[in-house]
Amino acid sequence: MKDILTSKIEYPRITDQGRRLLRRLHEDDDAPRYNYYCGDRLTDAGAQTVDRFAAGLRPSYTDTDFDWMPAWIEQVSEQVPFYRYRGKRQNFVDIPTCSRLDLARDISQFVPDNTELEALIVHGTSGRTARPLAIPHHPAACSSYLPLLQAMLQKYQLTLQGQTDSLAIALVCRQRQTITCATVSTWLNHSGFIKVNLNDKDQPTPGAASRYLNKYRPEIITGDPIAFTELAKVAADLRPKALLSTSAYLNPALHRQLQRDFGCPVINYYSLMESGPLAVAVDGVFYPLSADVYMEILDDRDRPVAMGEPGEITLTGGRNPYLPLLRYRTGDYATPAIDAQGERVFYDLEGRAPVVFCGADGSAINNIDITRALAAVPMARFQLHQNRDRSIIFRHRDAGQMHIRERLKALFGNVKISFTDLSDDKDKVITYSRDR
């Protein structure tokens, strides 16, 4: 803890006030048992990058906002090994798409030749739809999430100010195990950010999570539907400006229920670790948050689908200098449309559905916990299906059954587990499913 407070690497720009807040967040009697220490690693140059990015954000975007694309594509086609080996194409629509499988094969091939590696950090994806992946990231790209959160709130006539000496954002999770931390954002007025796991064993005493959150009263709360459902149980008297939900399908009934519970808007947004936040939903329609990522919706032959037809969300651009994306298939599906103001939007986002499984004793098991339990088993991908009788069918290739069985037994208890082959012919598989 002492090290993190004085670390110029973790916090190149932290102030004494920021340090005081950080100490309070950590040393509070009700503070969760934080298991990770990190700062925003934002240098002055990085902060300027975020400032410039924030200044470029607008309420809506037209096609001319994407005029940067030809020059950018030319540049990445020369400097990024993966795109260079594929060769250049005359027309944008002829550029072959890539996917998470390409990243998984060798992500080093996506890092531009001329990018300095000094600032590189590494983030892991949760692997809701595939095996977890390590993504090279940049502190400025991480802090760029903040102006994007502000842009989402603006859509709802709300603001995120981030006051010095107070907690701006709480990210809540409901997982068996996850990284938790308390930090300060030097870009957002040295305000606080915490990531907490609403799990009894992460709390020092019963009821501590509720007391802690109520004491620091975060301006906004981010998380996923599973975590918000739990939050409603442990701290329903919290009144943040908004809940911002991503990472999983937000059921409309639950959406309404959460809005009633917390007395604030529940804002659904679309975000990927590979790209950062991309779009925010208003009445079920997703609006682009920035013009540095171009979103296409493609059919399975890499062609844009017609308006009103569903297809796969595909990205070009990005603010992570270590991972420029050129026609990157996200594995998520949506239907494109043009709104009344002429802006490209999409709806019917069919993202990664959260799946709660049932253990032999009837306990709930989050799919993220399964992903984590299986992280040490080398598998390109797998599918897990739970039958109505709680038995499990596990489809996979090239992995040790014994290790998988042991780990699943540890999670599910004494349920029947059968193994079958997962064919390689599908690019995308639904990793988790269960009988209803």
Add this chain to the structure above:
Amino acid sequence: MSDQKKQNHHMSLESFLDHLRLCDLAIIDPPTPHGDVHCAAIVSDTLYRLGCGRLNRQEADRVCKLCEQSMQAGRLIQLACWVYHHDALCDGRYERQKVLDLAWGPLAELAAIVAVENFIEHADRREELVRRCLAAIGEHPADEDAIYAATRLKALDSIELNRVVRDTQAAKKRAEAVRRAMAERAARAAPTYGRE
């Protein structure tokens, strides 16, 4: 044999390859100041045989300077002169600048990456040198068209091959550096303020 047939026979690839394979090894003796061979004199004589006049003072100085900087470049230029001494090219009235450009450019670069002896001993390198010399003056072997000759030369191009190898090594080194950085920094992160 008709004159045309004689000409075709002389311009055949085999004829040039034999001419090079059976060269007098004294032609690749070190040039001055590293040895006793006067490279500029050989180049001047070659130009004359090709119907291009002789080296002027400036050009001769440039050849000498090149030899001074790189003995191997001088030796390879001398060997190229041997190729140009093939009977089929005598009095061809070729463009002198094209011959000189070959000496200033590709031959100096080639000499830095391939041992000069290889252009005599190894079949592919022998063919590469012959084709480079012919291509430089706008010629190609009999029974080939210009496109085939250019394609074949491209396939034999040691400079290009060397560039590809160099680029591949650089790419491999860079990928290793990225992987190493990622492995070293696996525990380094910064908050992203929301779930993904």
